[in-house]
Amino acid sequence: xxxxxxxxxxxxxxxxxxxxxxxxxxxxxxxxxxxxxxxxxxxxxxxxxxxxxxxxxxxxxxxxxxxxxxxxxxxxxxxxxxxxxxxxxxxxxxxxxxxxxxxxxxxxxxxxxxxxxxxxxxxxxxxxxxxxxxxxxxxxxxxxxxxxxxxxxxxxxxxxxxxxxxxxxxxxxxxxxxxxxxxxxxxxxxxxxxxxxxxxxxxx
Ligand SMILES: [Zn+2]
Ligand SMILES: [Zn+2]
Numbered sequence: 043x044x045x046x047x048x049x050x051x052x053x054x055x056x057x058x059x060x061x062x063x064x065x066x067x068x069x070x071x072x073x074x075x076x077x078x079x080x081x082x083x084x085x086x087x088x089x090x091x092x093x094x095x096x097x098x099x100x101x102x103x104x105x106x107x108x109x110x111x112x113x114x115x116x117x118x119x120x121x122x123x124x125x126x127x128x129x130x131x132x133x134x135x136x137x138x139x140x141x142x143x144x145x146x147x148x149x150x151x152x153x154x155x156x157x158x159x160x161x162x163x164x165x166x167x168x169x170x171x172x173x174x175x176x177x178x179x180x181x182x183x184x185x186x187x188x189x190x191x192x193x194x195x196x197x198x199x200x201x202x203x204x205x206x207x208x209x210x211x212x213x214x215x216x217x218x219x220x221x222x223x224x225x226x227x228x229x230x231x232x233x234x235x236x237x238x239x240x241x242x243x244x245x246x
Contacts, residue, residue, distance in 0.1 A: 047078045053185075058181025060101040064177060065153075068184035069141055072192055073126050076139055077107055079189075081130040084108050087115050090129040090203055094121040117203055129202040138199035145184065145192045153180055186215065214238050 109116040124141035131209035211220040227239040
């Protein structure tokens, strides 16, 4: 673990932000570390992250890289992959990193088996204890692993997403709520917000 880029205090603060320590968050911490090593620390909007998962890891990316939905520098693609693209606005460079399958564990391993049992509420008290231990072991392993053993790193050729623009709002004819222009639809010559448009379409 590269102690210079992410201090133990910062790791603790990340765990507090997320609410618990887990292997997924650890993957996110290591992914953020890789971004910091490549592009330097960011405090505001220097880094744009495109995340292909909405799991625990993303919280570390938000917290450590200053990427948030509100600033428009956190973009979620619902692909269900532990893959992250980091764009540096200053350096004009981008990388896409993907967690290697064995970084997270394969379906046959104990942790995954126990987690599946937990979802079905079939864990015995002993197994519950074992799950906690296995989670802690996996987290430790991810935190201490050689970073190139965890991720595949590739240059990314996708363009850097534009900065968030302030668009005009239009009033939805149906609900009367102000809606960002780019999110409105027209139906029979009326301007509708997306939710009213979808409801109206079902009635057609
Ligand atoms: Zn978590
Ligand atoms: Zn509406």
